[in-house]
Amino acid sequence: MALGDVVLVATDLSESADEAIKLGHEHAQRAGGKLVVCHVVHEVLRSAPLFPQAIQADMEAVIHAESHAAAAVEDRVKDLTGRPSNGFEVRIESGGADASILRVAEDVGATLVVTGSRGLTGIARLLLGNVAERIVRYAHCPVLVARPHKRTNKILATTDLSELSQPGVALAGQVAAEQRGALTVLHALDILPSPAFGFTVPFGGAPVIPPPELIEQMRGAADGVLVGMTERLGIKAERRVIEGDAATVVIRTAEELDAELVVVATHGRTGLARVALGSVAEKIVRGAHCSVLVARSH
Structure with a gap:
């Protein structure tokens, strides 16, 4: 359909x-x-x-x-x-x-x-x-x-690499094929966990930043998942793995690419029902300079 x-x-x-x-x-x-x-x-x-x-x-x-x-x-x-x-x-x-x-x-x-x-x-x-x-x-x-937004035929899809985010990538691939547009699939590598869940020194200590070699391994692993995802979905796309907060990275990358459309799934890791949009998706819809297509993850 x-x-x-x-x-x-x-x-x-x-x-x-x-x-x-x-x-x-x-x-x-x-x-x-x-x-x-x-x-x-x-x-x-x-x-x-x-x-x-x-x-x-x-x-x-x-x-x-x-x-x-x-x-x-x-x-x-x-x-x-x-x-x-x-x-x-x-x-x-x-x-x-x-x-x-x-x-x-x-x-x-x-x-x-x-x-x-x-x-x-x-x-x-x-x-x-x-x-x-x-x-x-x-x-x-x-x-x-x-x-x-001016027509640039550039589309940016974001994924947290979970199965629940795949419908967004698949939908982005469909739109890119229909418009004969250039698709970029992005994963934000958030190496600084939230203080509530991350590795921090008690009583306000600074978070522990992984060493460069570990970050590079994480980047390579994420890119490998992106390769498998795009191949499985039959999508041709540029892949990007960028360090930083997911919503901030997506909004900034969309501006740098001059994308006319950002595609995001409604939720990723949480797996909540559709009533919960998800904080990352919500921030992207609010903050993107261009149109945002929100895919439904069932």
């Missing part, structure tokens, strides 16, 4: 969501798949049994808002993608944004959900919060968090 077979784009009609529409269109177009664009109208119905006319007025307001939203979404998609009206489906929902989008994703059998990096506020802050965060956490399929 191709990533773009059924693409659901979540839009709040903001400029941030425009990039989501563009990227969703591109993925669906490459796969010859279906594009569904969803907008959620906030619904507030009063609980006033003694005043049914108030409830009726609210319902009429919602219906009016949904009608206007449908027209606005259709115009936006046509302007941004050049698709005709019958070249995509518009879904207008009412209620909670994240719950509605997740419900539509299940309903249409989405193979990819695309969302903007921030919403109507336009606040220049890091991503994960509110609607986008919950979509990434709970969606049954991969989620693409869209950020504007």
